[in-house]
Amino acid sequence: MEEHTFVVEEDTDRRLDVYVVDHLPHLSRSFVQKLIAEGYVTVNSAIQRPGYKVRRGDRIDVTVPQPEPTTISAQDIPLDILYEDDYIIVINKPKGMAVHPAPGSWSGTLVNAILAHCSQLSGIGGVERPGIVHRLDKDTSGLIVVAKTDQAHRVLQQQIQKRTAERKYTALVWGETKFNEAVVEAPIGRHPTDRQKMAVIKDTSRYTAREAITRLKVLERFRGFTLLEAKLETGRTHQIRVHCSFIGHPVVGDPVYGGTKRAVPQTYSKLQQQELEQLIGSLQGQALHAHSLVFEHPVTLERLSFEAPLPPDMQALIDWLRKNG
Known part of the structure; x- marks a missing residue:
């Protein structure tokens, strides 16, 4: 479990979900919105909407619970793996394959294929996006890196956030x-x-x-x-x-x-x-x-x-x- 506390020190007109993502870049915005909806994010000890506009002096508490065991099914789908070790996998994703399950597309995704290939993946992305550090559109092909551990996930997302990854x-x-x-x-x-x-x-x-x-x-x-x-x-x-x-x-x-x-x-x-x-x-x-x-x-x-x-x-x-x- 992760726990974070922020005190807004500047005048800002940012939404709560955007503010949290900016300060915790290893979390996706959709995941943060889910945390807010489930009461894991509070402002001055009160639950707010994702669209709440944060103000100077607001105390924001964020709790990231332990990831739930994945319920996404593993599928034996061929993968074009360019590199793999105990921490990461680099894959050349084909067109037509969604990166992670979503409504209307719960199977045939990159995540389904990776789960069949590797049982250990980072849980930071949540149940539906294990290991996913960054995304590619379904009909965009090419390179994507997947994290096997939470630490690898955090380090890779920090590189993307700091623009040291290309x-x-x-x-x-x-x-x-x-x-x-x-x-x-x-x-x-x-x-x-x-x-x-x-x-x-x-x-x-x-x-x-x-x-x-x-x-x-x-x-x-x-x-x-x-x-x-x-x-x-x-x-x-x-x-x-x-x-x-x-x-x-x-x-x-x-x-x-x-x-x-x-x-x-x-x-x-x-x-x-x-x-x-x-x-x-x-x-x-x-x-x-x-x-x-x-x-x-x-x-x-x-x-x-x-x-x-x-x-x-x-x-x-x-x-x-x-x-x-």
């Missing part, structure tokens, strides 16, 4: 960017009207949003498309997809943030347009892949670096563009 993605986006390198610094929160989506929030006094920073670098340009490397400085939900859409270059194949609504440029011949449309249509999700992961081993402190090749559907589209674009 997470780089390859993204194929619509349009030809005017920049070679860019930093997108725009806060992200739940969409004001469509709660199933995230969005860049301009009015942060009215809507809750968190700092989000993405560094973009052009790798290659094609007719009507750009291949980008995206480096995460923060790790908000759908961050790269939201930021690329925000700057007018949605990720190709992204069904949520405009990546399926663009028409193939008419600068291509009719036959080429048909071929392009077929390749884009065959993408199993957005053309976004976590290709590089660098961090310090949580125990040995050795700097580890991993690379994962692009999935075949994304590689085929890029190869075609290199030949014809």
